[in-house]
Amino acid sequence: GQSLEQPSEVTAVEGAIVQINCTYQTSGFYGLSWYQQHDGGAPTFLSYNALDGLEETGRFSSFLSRSDSYGYLLLQELQMKDSASYFCAVRSGYSGAGSYQLTFGKGTKLSVIP
Amino acid sequence: EAGVVQSPRYKIIEKKQPVAFWCNPISGHNTLYWYRQNLGQGPELLIRYENEEAVDDSQLPKDRFSAERLKGVDSTLKIQPAELGDSAVYLCASSHSPVGEQYFGPGTRLTVT
Numbered sequence: 001g002q003s004l005e006q007p008s009e010v011t012a013v014e015g016a017i018v019q020i021n022c023t024y025q026t027s028g029f030y031g032l033s034w035y036q037q038h039d040g041g042a043p044t045f046l047s048y049n050a051l052d053g054l055e056e057t058g059r060f061s062s063f064l065s066r067s068d069s070y071g072y073l074l075l076q077e078l079q080m081k082d083s084a085s086y087f088c089a090v091r092s093g094y095s096g097a098g099s100y101q102l103t104f105g106k107g108t109k110l111s112v113i114p
Numbered sequence: 115e116a117g118v119v120q121s122p123r124y125k126i127i128e129k130k131q132p133v134a135f136w137c138n139p140i141s142g143h144n145t146l147y148w149y150r151q152n153l154g155q156g157p158e159l160l161i162r163y164e165n166e167e168a169v170d171d172s173q174l175p176k177d178r179f180s181a182e183r184l185k186g187v188d189s190t191l192k193i194q195p196a197e198l199g200d201s202a203v204y205l206c207a208s209s210h211s212p213v214g215e216q217y218f219g220p221g222t223r224l225t226v227t
Contacts, residue, residue, distance in 0.1 A: 004156075033215075035218075040220075040223075041220060042117075042118075042205070042218040042219055042220045042221060043157065043205070043218045044218070045215055045216070045217070048215070087156050087157075089156070099145075099162075099164075099169070099170075099212035099213065100212070100213060101159065101170070102159065102216060103159075104155075104156025104157050104158070105156050106154065106155050106156055107154070107155070107156055
């Protein structure tokens with residue numbers, strides 16, 4: 001089966017940098033995605049890593065180490081609007097299937113304080 | 115481009131009553147997903163459609179849940195009869211292809227009393 005671990009809550013100060021870690025166990029691993037979800041809102045895609053290394057998109061960066069089954073989301077220059085839940089999600093499937101399954105972690109609730 | 119549309123946004127029903135949720139995916143997206151999200155948890159897949167065919171319904175509780183996607187566009191998820199444990203947010207997502215990124219709707223928050 002699939003399992004993901006990420007911290008349940010993180011608090012950080014406005015303007016600071018925060019890192020949200022995610023470890024996973026899975027078979028048929030394709031890559032690791034990150035989603036943001038504000039209270040009452042839809043999960044919104046942030047990033048996807050299929051290969052080892054760092055992907056940067058504006059203030060957000062995501063990292064993956066396939067050998068360590070580990071990834072993280074890095075948020076820089078935190079703003080109050082970044083207060084939300086962040087989910088890591090594993091894309092997994094089977095060679096030749098032409099599709100994937102998305103399995104979510106339980107989410108990390110980020111609170112940005114002044 | 116319009117996003118995934120879901121209705122209703124909120125629904126309160128008594129246990130043993132039926133309930134239905136509707137989803138309109140992004141135009142041109144052939145793959146449609148229904149997820150359930152319990153409080154404090156991540157979304158969990160219930161069923162995936164490729165056009166009008168349900169290709170993965172292994173996590174759908176078939177004794178009370180049913181879904182359809184006639185004509186391969188809109189989809190309806192039904193629960194009959196509802197139980198207290200069905201209280202959750204039901205999310206619909208769509209993607210252009212089976213390997214494309216998934217885009218989520220705002221969900222329907224169901225409360226069963």
